[in-house]
Amino acid sequence: MARSDDVVDGIKQMILDGALAAGDRLPAEKELAASLGVSRGSLREGVRALATLGILDSRHGDGTYVTNLDPATLLAPMLFVADLPDESGAAHAVRRLIETEAAGLAALHIGDEDLACARAALDETARALTADPVDPERLAAADLAFHATIARASGNAVLTALVAGLAGHSTQLRLWRELTRDGAADRTFVEHEEILAALAARDPDRARLRMGMHLLRLEDAFTGPRSADVPVAPTVDLGTGI
Secondary structure, three states: OOHHHHHHHHHHHHHHHOOOOOOOEOOOHHHHHHHHOOOHHHHHHHHHHHHHOOOEEEEOOOEEEEOOOOHHHHOOOHHHHHHOOOOOOHHHHHHHHHHHHHHHHHHHHOOHHHHHHHHHHHHHHHHHHHOOOOOHHHHHHHHHHHHHHHHHHOOOHHHHHHHHHHOOHHHHHHHHHHHHHHOOHHHHHHHHHHHHHHHHOOOHHHHHHHHHHHHHHHHHHHHOOOOOOOOOOOOOOHHHOO
16 A cells, blocks of 8 residues: 555544544644654645545645535545446436435425425426427436435435435436437426425425335336336326426
């Protein structure tokens, strides 16, 4: 193991042990290198690695500080993983588990402001679906806003960051391209409406069920085997107000 890895592990442990807290300035380079048993060169390499991970912030002329350790920043590398092609559907399966729980928590904690944000995202989806031509980019943006609002309403910052990381923009764009091509976009819209209705009713069990069924259908549609014997869901009239 490289000595710089010792620095990464050592400073992480200092944070976990409470020796360093969010916003704290790191000890002087000479002192810290000695306490970790590494050279100054290895210390600098380790600090650069931790800065890349969003754990440390090196300020020119002012020293190095522990960041605010915001979950969204620390989990940002997941955005790249989520956007990678994944024919196995492993990332989507993890997303389904996390978002199902997020929906249940959101049903318990969601306020009027977040309900209004979710409603606005679905209204934008409806407008995008009736536009000519249909723009998958616009649909993907509205979809991300809807799911992000639910995650935020869960009241759990780590859960919110995980949802954002697992629902990458490129992945959602590919998804909506498929949905519009396969005629499944309207069904997805209705499922979103059902999720929102469960949230508005403050019904956590129904919210989990609706979210889980919604994401499972998408998972099956784009990663599971397709059969000519499986009936296609009928197109839904967006004007029915469902």
